[in-house]
Amino acid sequence: MSITTKRLAASIAISLTLATNSFAAEPLKIGLVLPMSGPFSSYGKQIERGVQLYLQENGDNFAGRKVQIILKDDTGAAPEVTRRVAQELMVGDKVDILAGFATTPGAMATAQLSANAKMPMVIMNAGTSSLTEKSPYITRTSAAVAQYTAPLGPWSVDNGMKRAFTLVADFGPGHDAERYFTESYNAAGGQVIGSVRVPVQNSDFAPYLQRIKDAKPDVVFLFLPAGEAVTAFLKGFSDRGLAQENIRIVATGDLTNEDTIDALGNAALGVVTAHHYAETHNSPENKAYTAAYYKSYNNARPNFMSVGGYDGMRLIHEVLKKTKGDASGDAFINAVKGLTFVSPRGPIEIDKDTRDINQTIYIRRVEQKDGRLINAEIDDSLKNYKDPGKQ
Template sequence: MRRVVAGALACMFAISAHAALAQDKPPLKLGGILDMSSLYADITGSGSETAAKMAVEDFGGEVLGRKIEVVVGDHLNKADLAANIARDMLDNQGVEMIFDVAASATALAAGEIAKARGKIVMFNGPGSIRLSNEACGPFTVHYVFDTFAQANVTGLAAVKSGLDTWFFLTADYAFGQDLEKDTSNVVVKSGGKVLGNVRHPINTSDFSSFLLQAQASKAKVIGLANAGGDTINAIKQAAEFGLTKGSQKLSPLLAFVTDIDSVGLETAQGLLLAEAFYWDLNDDTRAFSKRFMERVKRVPTSAQAGVYSSVTHYLKAVKAAGTTDSAAVMKVMKETPINDMFAKNGRIRADGRMVHDMYLFEVKKPSESKGRWDDYKLLATVPGDQAFQSLEASRCPLVKK
């Protein structure tokens, strides 16, 4: 009996020691740099924070004996602030991986900070193709969409349907400029013509002068190379001007389901747009979106779904690698296909581009919708190797040619 009691006590001491050791380990911190209060808040914002926390909870809340924590900062759409937040997270808060970084200018700034410190950064909200080209890094992942894929999926479909003359309304910063450039290339290569452009400041409230220039061009398509609140305002004001009741069509080159909800189907019906994710695609997307909606009270955007997927992929790689060392974790992430509610057989290439299927949707008429958020009609599924820029065309210095 004494031997049994002694053995039981030894086990208890061992368990207690293990628990104490686990408590001594610092938490594994994941840092989200988000737009919590400006024109991209619905696209990323608190929804991205929630998606990251859902991924952590579903993973089990800890890895390698370390509790997982999610910390966030609001960059207010200011590149210098995004860089400062990234610096503070990595230097002072012990953050091991940064996610989202909505908006391209902020992402480019924060990405340089992460690159200099050898830390993993996974971009979900920003779209600039530069992130996997000139600004690529060994530990940088561009996960959800980019300007090349958005242009390729939407622009090609429009030109093929006879909408072959374009005028661009472009947000005057990195993302808008890249989106206009990439779409222009697709239009011209497909046999179309670009008749002109006009650039507007980010977060513009009055699009009247820009829309009048677009109308005067007589282009068949007015391409909106902007995002978030700018896209919403441009579509609403174009409708107020009666611009789309004539022969011209609007093409939002980056629009999210939250944008369409804000605009309303009466105004947005018939728009063609490319998306990386839609809540009502299949059973897996619907199951995740139902859980997300219980917390956020609206469906997830592609950026928010991408946050959940990318955080999960990172944590699985940390567990498999047995370390948080960036090189070891990135090696596992690039070797492991991504199969979840966001992507099927997705893969991270040498340039950091996560390649997955993209989707071409048409916005439904009000009479076709069964209710709020039932906004899209699927027109085509575009395989990742056709949607995204080829590795051979990459300008990333890490790609061997």
């Protein structure tokens, strides 16, 4: 090696060392955009708990950079508020990474900011399939709606339910759910004999339940925001005797999530759902996760949103290990492609082409165990399942 070549190599090594030291000297600012007030506050609470639990267990130093979580409340109900809050974090707080995003409209409103600034944006809950296509710097640690909707079509037909009625909330994820269930159900040989879209915050299901009763389907596919709407629907379904007429319910797993399942009461028993996480999932990782969650949060029950927050922080941590602390957009997103690890939900992979999450989707049934309602996994055959909306 010539003297000139040696000098050049030494210069490069010094530059890389200085760059690494430069990253290490700077805090890692993560702007967490979540609804901490308003109708979606339970979403924000679960995601934040997952975030904080990860830091509690793994420390607040990622690749030599001290993690600073800057939490902003977007209420989850107004996309323009989410966008404004994200912009404040980017310009005022100078965050390195945006994360959180409990609802699709807010995430959609923020995506262009991420694209323009080349800023990593980690979606911890919002589920519309096209979200990851709105900025090349978006990745996701929750699930796409299509992942836990499309499997219910063939499952219903395989289990003798050949005539379906769909009822979904009238917004982006609801439209996705309706589309993917209908397509997969029809492809499996079923027939959708009726459908209705209801306002997102609707609480009166009497006219819709009568339409379902008159149509006499074998099964109702249901997609509503978790919480009061689901409780109202299931109560009305029971009160009107639809279950006694052998009409069954299949739904996306967020409807029976552990944060709200107890409030649903016995009307939820027998409801079949598809989803990516259940508190009762039987794995060493989940047993450790749930035990830590119970201890930290006074025996509150963790749900899929908490795991989205927990895994979102692990994703950021793993990426910074690979980049040696570099959180710039291109370095971050290149490192995230193909990333794999075992989550409390099971093995996950960030797809190298779509930057979306591939994971096991479980078919579950609401059952009662030890005096409480649970989502009992009855089928785990859909492993490393990609978002059907991108295939």
